[in-house]
Amino acid sequence: MKVFTQSVNFNADKELIKFVDEKVLTLVKYHDKIVDAEVFLKVLNISDKENKLTEIKINIPGSELIIKRETKTFEEGVNSAVDNLKRQLKRSKEKYRDSIIS
Numbered sequence: 001m002k003v004f005t006q007s008v009n010f011n012a013d014k015e016l017i018k019f020v021d022e023k024v025l026t027l028v029k030y031h032d033k034i035v036d037a038e039v040f041l042k043v044l045n046i047s048d049k050e051n052k053l054t055e056i057k058i059n060i061p062g063s064e065l066i067i068k069r070e071t072k073t074f075e076e077g078v079n080s081a082v083d084n085l086k087r088q089l090k091r092s093k094e095k096y097r098d099s100i101i102s
Contacts, residue, residue, distance in 0.1 A: 001027075001028050001036060003020070003025060003036070003037045004036065004039065005020050008041065009043045009045075016075075019075060020074075024037045026082065027085055033096070034058060034060055035060060035061065038059075040054075049072050052073060053077070054074055054077030054081055058085060065088050065089070069081045
């Protein structure tokens with residue numbers, strides 16, 4: 001699986017990119033048909049403490065899963081989004097398996 005990471009309104013350091021890649025690549029365990037993943041890291045121009053927007057889009061045959069999280073840090077947002085995507089990928093894989101059986 002290929003992970004494409006884009007940072008908007010700031011320059012992401014190598015450590016953050018590496019962290020994102022490692023976390024998103026763990027999703028392969030939950031669905032073997034993942035084509036690729038797109039990660040968008042944005043700094044919002046608001047005064048809230050939670051001004052980091054993390055958006056992860058997973059492309060699988062026949063659909064795509066998108067999760068957005070606004071958090072204090074990108075690491076927190078990536079962790080939260082990946083946890084949610086794990087559940088969605090398990091559900092998607094079960095539906096795919098059920099459609100093949102019936």
